[in-house]
Amino acid sequence: MAKDAIVSNELAEKFAREKDTPYLRWVRSQGLDIVDAHYVRNLKRAELKSWARRGGAGLYINHEASRTTNDCYVCEIPAGGKLAPQRQLYEEMIYVLDGRGSTTVWNGEGKRVTFEWKAGAIFGVPLNAWHQHFNGSGLAPARFVAVTNAPPVINLYEDLGFVFETDYDFRSRFGGEPDYFTRAGEQKGLRLETNFIPDTVNVGVASSAERGAGSGMIRFNLAKGSIGGHISQFPVGTYKKAHAHGPGAHVIVLSGEGYSLMWPEGEEPRRYDWETGTLIVPPNGWFHQHFNAGPTPARYLAFKHGSQRNAQGVMMCWISRRLGGDQLDYADESPKIREIFARELGKHGLAPRMEPVYEKELETLPPRVA
Numbered sequence: 001m002a003k004d005a006i007v008s009n010e011l012a013e014k015f016a017r018e019k020d021t022p023y024l025r026w027v028r029s030q031g032l033d034i035v036d037a038h039y040v041r042n043l044k045r046a047e048l049k050s051w052a053r054r055g056g057a058g059l060y061i062n063h064e065a066s067r068t069t070n071d072c073y074v075c076e077i078p079a080g081g082k083l084a085p086q087r088q089l090y091e092e093m094i095y096v097l098d099g100r101g102s103t104t105v106w107n108g109e110g111k112r113v114t115f116e117w118k119a120g121a122i123f124g125v126p127l128n129a130w131h132q133h134f135n136g137s138g139l140a141p142a143r144f145v146a147v148t149n150a151p152p153v154i155n156l157y158e159d160l161g162f163v164f165e166t167d168y169d170f171r172s173r174f175g176g177e178p179d180y181f182t183r184a185g186e187q188k189g190l191r192l193e194t195n196f197i198p199d200t201v202n203v204g205v206a207s208s209a210e211r212g213a214g215s216g217m218i219r220f221n222l223a224k225g226s227i228g229g230h231i232s233q234f235p236v237g238t239y240k241k242a243h244a245h246g247p248g249a250h251v252i253v254l255s256g257e258g259y260s261l262m263w264p265e266g267e268e269p270r271r272y273d274w275e276t277g278t279l280i281v282p283p284n285g286w287f288h289q290h291f292n293a294g295p296t297p298a299r300y301l302a303f304k305h306g307s308q309r310n311a312q313g314v315m316m317c318w319i320s321r322r323l324g325g326d327q328l329d330y331a332d333e334s335p336k337i338r339e340i341f342a343r344e345l346g347k348h349g350l351a352p353r354m355e356p357v358y359e360k361e362l363e364t365l366p367p368r369v370a
Contacts, residue, residue, distance in 0.1 A: 111176020
């Protein structure tokens with residue numbers, strides 16, 4: 001996709017009022033900032049502000065390209081504390097960054113389910129179900145990051161009473177089942193049917209070699225929501241294939257050490273180093289590529305609302321550009337990519353393990369199209 005088309009200030013001023021939205025006004029009414037970032041080195045260290053309505057502290061981190069599809073916020077529950085109960089007409093996926101605690105979910109009939117969580121867990125909040133989060137430690141705060149589809153919902157209705165106070169149970173999403181967050185998930189290929197993953201670092205993954213050398217992945221939609229998620233892992237000395245897609249993907253590093261390159265087509269890649277807790281949000285249409293430069297396998301979590309697919313239902317970011325998709329084959333990447341990778345691995349006394357992968361790709365590589 002072409003890089004941003006920058007116009008004169010005079011023309012931009014004619015559209016200035018249209019940049020403000022009901023969603024942005026709502027965030028400001030919470031007393032919180034929206035950090036316009038597509039990279040945060042560590043969510044665990046992000047500075048938060050008091051969030052009186054929730055009873056904790058928070059920060060919204062959203063690149064402009066994703067604000068019309070989904071959003072991201074960090075929230076902290078004080079030691080020995082709890083957040084205020086809430087229900088909402090948008091979906092919410094939560095990853096626990098630090099601490100331990102519990103969450104109670106209930107519907108209008110009063111059917112309650114309580115489950116415990118700790119750092120590394122992810123779960124989905126069922127649509128419009130009441131929920132309340134509790135910190136299980138009296139000594140340290142608990143912190144989580146959440147991805148929601150609040151922006152299109154709030155912008156569509158522009159009625160906060162409707163969004164947060166509608167008395168309606170989506171029984172097909174949550175009916176008060178006692179084992180809703182505890183029953184074992186069923187895995188079929190890349191798909192895991194579940195509402196709760198207690199340990200994202202150690203959950204099993206299936207082969208996704210199409211995405212790169214030794215890649216493993218598990219895909220899921222928590223709480224029967226529309227926000228898709230996946231956990232991806234890649235071995236020492238390897239890196240993923242570059243690809244591009246629409247806005248709103250929030251990538252959170254779960255383990256390992258490395259870096260990502262991101263760039264709009266036609267420009268030089270920009271580097272973003274990562275560690276456990278890093279957030280990367282690829283802007284709309286930018287190519288991005290993840291590299292494991294450390295001595296252990298690397299793993300990340302990604303949440304994204306919707307993906308463009310071909311007529312067979314395959315996501316375009318899994319399909320070679322040589323076939324009309326949005327994934328760049330190793331054979332078509334810049335030689336600089338391999339030079340930088342070898343240099344970074346050398347800092348740990350390691351060497352790339354990519355040669356067999358390059359050779360195997362050539363066996364089935366589609367012909368280059370004009």
